[in-house]
Amino acid sequence: SVTDDGMRNTCVCTCKNEFDGSSCNTCSANHIGYPTCTECKVKDHCSDHADSVQADATQQKCECDCRNQWKGDTCDTCDVNFTGDCDVCTVGHINFPTCTLCTVATHCSNHASAVTDDGMRKTCSCTCEDGFEGTDCSKCSAGHINYPTCTECTVSLTTE
Numbered sequence: 001s002v003t004d005d006g007m008r009n010t011c012v013c014t015c016k017n018e019f020d021g022s023s024c025n026t027c028s029a030n031h032i033g034y035p036t037c038t039e040c041k042v043k044d045h046c047s048d049h050a051d052s053v054q055a056d057a058t059q060q061k062c063e064c065d066c067r068n069q070w071k072g073d074t075c076d077t078c079d080v081n082f083t084g085d086c087d088v089c090t091v092g093h094i095n096f097p098t099c100t101l102c103t104v105a106t107h108c109s110n111h112a113s114a115v116t117d118d119g120m121r122k123t124c125s126c127t128c129e130d131g132f133e134g135t136d137c138s139k140c141s142a143g144h145i146n147y148p149t150c151t152e153c154t155v156s157l158t159t160e
């Protein structure tokens with residue numbers, strides 16, 4: 001609405017919530033895109049994956065503070081190493097938020113036939129090859145000697 005300043009020298013505007021300025025010709029805080037002045041909302045502007053959102057300094061776009069490991073201007077991208085609300089490592093990865101891939105070379109001393117996460121995605125779980133044991137396959141199993149080759153103990157039969 002518009003009225004005078006009481007002294008009849010100046011017109012005074014009372015702006016709707018989304019507008020600001022002496023003539024209601026700018027957007028109010030946390031609104032963008034004059035003359036529509038849309039309110040920045042996490043659901044609408046950040047794919048519902050942000051902790052907060054605010055208008056940029058030019059009031060032309062909303063800036064999202066993405067939660068967890070969501071990325072992108074609208075928090076719409078979750079790296080393939082994450083799952084859920086981009087807050088859990090995918091199978092075979094450990095230690096959120098780094099989500100390191102479990103590998104035979106790194107976690108099983110190159111002596112495993114398979115490796116995956118422990119189910120809680122905290123440590124890697126190795127399936128050691130024959131002759132090896134330990135959480136990281138770094139020891140010879142019973143009946144084997146000389147790590148890292150872990151040669152099987154055998155009986156030599158000689159005939160005379």
